[in-house]
Amino acid sequence: SAGVGVASMIAQGMMMQGLSEEEALSRFCLVDADGLLATDDSRHYTMEQKKWVREDMKSGMSLVEVCKEFKPxxxxxxxxxxxxxTEELVREMAKHNERPFIFPLSNPTKNAECTAEQAYEWTDGKAIFASGSPFEPVTLKDGRVMHTSQCNNMFIFPGIGLAASAAKCTKISDSMLFAASVAVANSLTDKDRAEGRVYPQVSQIREVSIEVAEGVAKKAIEENLSKVWTKRDIPDLRELIVRKMYSPFYVPLVERGARRVMA
Incomplete structure (x- = not known):
C-alpha cells in the first residue's frame, strides 16, 4: 500500500542518517482499517506489512489510542x-507536541483526512501542515496567514531528471532520492517557514531544481553511477549542472529592410 511504501522510504532515510533498521522501525506505528498492526493479531499480514507490526502494543488500537500511548x-x-x-485525534497530537506535523496526504480534496483549517484550528495554530490535495491559505486568530503546502513530487522530479541526464547516471538509487529530498528541505527560507510552508514557493522551482540536481549528481558520483563525471568534478558541479539546464526563451527577430534576421 501507499502507506507502507511511504513509511519504508522514511525509514530508509533514517538509516542513512545513522539509525539501525530496528531503531528506525521502532519509530513507526501503522494503522489500517482494523486498527494498529501488532503481533498479537490473528490477521494474516502481507510480506510488506510484517516488519511493521509492533510487539509492545495491542493490535487493533484506534488512531486516538495509539496517539495517547505512542505520542507520535x-x-x-x-x-x-x-x-x-478527528478533532479529538488532532487535539491529542497537540497535547504532546509543540509543533505537531499533520499531513493528510489523500487526494482528491474530498478524500483528505482533514482540512488545513481544521488542522490549524484544532492545534491553536501550532500545526506544521502539508496535504496531498490543495488548500487555500488559512488566517489564524492572531491575524497570521498560513500558506499550505501540497505534498507531492513536483520539486523533486525536474532536478532528478536534470541530474540523470547531465551526469548520464546508470540508475537512480534510493540514496539519490534521499539527497533530492534533503535538497528540497534545505531550500526552504526562514520566511517560508514563518508562513507555514513545508515546501518552497513554486516561483522558486528553477532554483530548487538546481539544488536538487547538484545533490543528486554528487551522490551519483560518490556511488560511481555517473558515466561522465568523477569526484574531481564535484567542486564545479553547480556550474556543470547550470550549463545543462534548459532555459526557455525566444530569440527576438528584428526587421531590416525587406529581410528578417535573427538579432
Whole structure:
C-alpha cells in the first residue's frame, strides 16, 4: 500500500542518517482499517506489512489510542478516508507536541483526512501542515496567514531528471532520492517557514531544481553511477549542472529592410 511504501522510504532515510533498521522501525506505528498492526493479531499480514507490526502494543488500537500511548510527532494519512483525522485525534497530537506535523496526504480534496483549517484550528495554530490535495491559505486568530503546502513530487522530479541526464547516471538509487529530498528541505527560507510552508514557493522551482540536481549528481558520483563525471568534478558541479539546464526563451527577430534576421 501507499502507506507502507511511504513509511519504508522514511525509514530508509533514517538509516542513512545513522539509525539501525530496528531503531528506525521502532519509530513507526501503522494503522489500517482494523486498527494498529501488532503481533498479537490473528490477521494474516502481507510480506510488506510484517516488519511493521509492533510487539509492545495491542493490535487493533484506534488512531486516538495509539496517539495517547505512542505520542507520535508526525501524523500522516494515506487512507483516502475523509475526516479520519478527528478533532479529538488532532487535539491529542497537540497535547504532546509543540509543533505537531499533520499531513493528510489523500487526494482528491474530498478524500483528505482533514482540512488545513481544521488542522490549524484544532492545534491553536501550532500545526506544521502539508496535504496531498490543495488548500487555500488559512488566517489564524492572531491575524497570521498560513500558506499550505501540497505534498507531492513536483520539486523533486525536474532536478532528478536534470541530474540523470547531465551526469548520464546508470540508475537512480534510493540514496539519490534521499539527497533530492534533503535538497528540497534545505531550500526552504526562514520566511517560508514563518508562513507555514513545508515546501518552497513554486516561483522558486528553477532554483530548487538546481539544488536538487547538484545533490543528486554528487551522490551519483560518490556511488560511481555517473558515466561522465568523477569526484574531481564535484567542486564545479553547480556550474556543470547550470550549463545543462534548459532555459526557455525566444530569440527576438528584428526587421531590416525587406529581410528578417535573427538579432
Amino acid at each position: 510527532t508526525v501524523l500522516m494519512g494515506l487512507s483516502s478516508c475523509a475526516g479520519l483525522f
